[in-house]
Amino acid sequence: MNAILIQKTTDFFEKTFGSKPERVVLSPGRINIIGEHIDYNDGYVLPAAIDKIICFAFEKSNSNTSKIIAIDLDDSFEIEMNSSMELTDNVWTNYIRGVIHQLKLKGFEFEGVNCVFSSNIPTGSGLSSSAALECGFLFGMNELFDLNIKPVDIALMGQSAEHWVGINCGIMDQFSSVMGKEDKVIKIDCRTLEYTYHDANFTDYSLILFDSNVKHSLMTSAYNERRQQCEEGIATIKKNFPKITSFRDCTENQVISLKDKMSKDVFKRSLFAVKEIKRVALACEALDNGDIPALGKLMFETHEGLSKDYEVSCAELDMIVDTLKKEEAVVGARLMGGGFGGCTINLIKKGEEERIKSQLAGLYFDTFGIELKIYDVKISNGTSLYTA
Template sequence: MNDILIKKTTAFFKETFGAEPQKVVLSPGRINIIGEHIDYNDGYVLPAAIDKIICFAFEKSNSDTSRIIAIDLDDEFEIDVTDSMELTDNVWTNYIRGVVNQLKINDFEFEGFNCVFSSNIPVGSGLSSSAALECGFLFGINELFNLNIKPVDIALIGQSAEHWVGINCGIMDQFSSVMGLENKVIKIDCKTLEFEYHNADFIDYSLILFDSNVKHSLMTSAYNERREQCEEGIAIIKNNFPEITSFRDCKEQHVLELQKVMSANVFKRCLFVVKEINRVKLACEALDNGKIEVLGQLMFETHEGLSTDYEVSCAELDMIVDTLKKEEAVVGSRLMGGGFGGCTINLIKKGHEEGIKKKLSALYFDAFGIELKIYDVKIGNGTSLYNNN
């Protein structure tokens, strides 16, 4: 599938600009195996890059003017790289403008360029197409103009660009898009950005995403509210236990002892965060020991916590997970991403995938009148230069 995308993108570039691109970049989406809503709570996350990508083609324009074309949207825009960047109503262009803005703020020297891109990452499904867009675009500019930006800094600049757009994301999405390795998950320390790879040997299992095909409007307001509740909770914990500096220092007992001085919601949010940080550690141990069914059970526990304690699930996602939990061939399932819609991530024993897809799709349509979208994914490499040789 990616070969087709690469050929389409490079052919479009040649047709538009009359020459082969000077650089071709592949930038992946990401999944998160476990560790949800704790990237902004000083926790650990366990993401991986996937084999769904954005393909970019670049050349220098030999002027200050840059032309950027989104093939899939049949849309384009031009900027003068010497101008100051401002947000516009055309949302996708803001991610590009945000990266250019960050490069200018950080005094990198570059000139105009031409860029086209196309993607097979499903948009709006929680696979971080925006991070792939920011980081792939930045990676290409870095290569085109020899800016010598390190991979970790590409992720950080991408995150800053998204903040400029107005989305206060953690570092996980950009980091996993840039730093991913085939058949590896990355345990990222969201406090220090230290990271380590763990084998993701899913040889007997398939990773399948079931997209609920819904996106409830609560998402942004609820996300900000959860962050505020967690900040309130950790302040109470620190006040009562001076030795604690962040959620990662907490045990469940610390939170339980403070239940009476926290609001009900703050208590539930804190309890989820502390449990989820521990689940990431246990998930790494399970992967290191090849115990995929243990990992799957942790995924089920995460979903339960996201649904009842963090309260970011919805009827559609709960139905998917509850249905799959009854299937012996499904060893793990949970909502992935911010919640209130989007995908579940599921580990299914090989040989059973098609039957489960068919059964779940029918039950889901009967329940909600909505077509389930299904994506088979494999763990792939992070953002890279494509070499046709």
């Protein structure tokens, strides 16, 4: 599948610019196995890069002008690299402008490029196509102009570019897109950016994403509200337990002891954060022991917490997880990402995938009148140069 995408991108480049690209870059989307909504709560996350990618073809333009073409959108724009970067109404171009802005802020010297890109990352499904776009473009600039930017700094600059666009994301998306390794998940400490790799030995299981194909409009306002509620929760905890600096230092019992000092919602959000931070550590243990059913159990628990305590699920996602929970062949399922729509991430025993896909898609359509989208994914390498 990726070979076809690479061919399509390089052919388009040659046809458009009359030359072979100097660099071809592959930048992946990501999944998160567990550790949801705790990247901004000083927690740990457990993401991985996947085999759904954006393919970029680059050459120097030998001028100060860049021409960037998004093949899938049938759209392009030109930009003077020494002009000041401003946001536009054409959203996809802002991620590129944000990257150029970061390079200029940091004092790097570079010129214009010709660049085309194409993707097989499903947009709007929570697989972080924007992080792949930022990090892939940055990686290409780094390679073309010998900027010597370290991989971790590519991730951080990608995050800053997304902040510039106006999305206050944590570091997980860009970090996993750049730093991913085949058959490994990355445990990232969101406070220190320390990270460790853990084997994702899913030999007997398939990783399948079921895309609910819904996006409820609550997403942005609810996300900001959850962040505020968590800040309020940790402030109450610190006031009563001065030695505690964040949710990661806190026990469930300490949160429970403060139930009367928090609003109902703040209490539920705080309890979820503490439990989810603990689940990431337990998930790493399960992976290290090759105990995939134990990991799956934790995934089900995370969904329950996201649905009941963090309240970021929706009827469609709950129906998918509740249905799968009854299947012996499904060892784990949960909503992945911000919530209110998007995908569930599911671990399914090999040999049972097609039956479960077919049954669930039928039941989902009968219940909601919506087509279920299904993506098979494998854990793959982070952003890299493609060499034929």
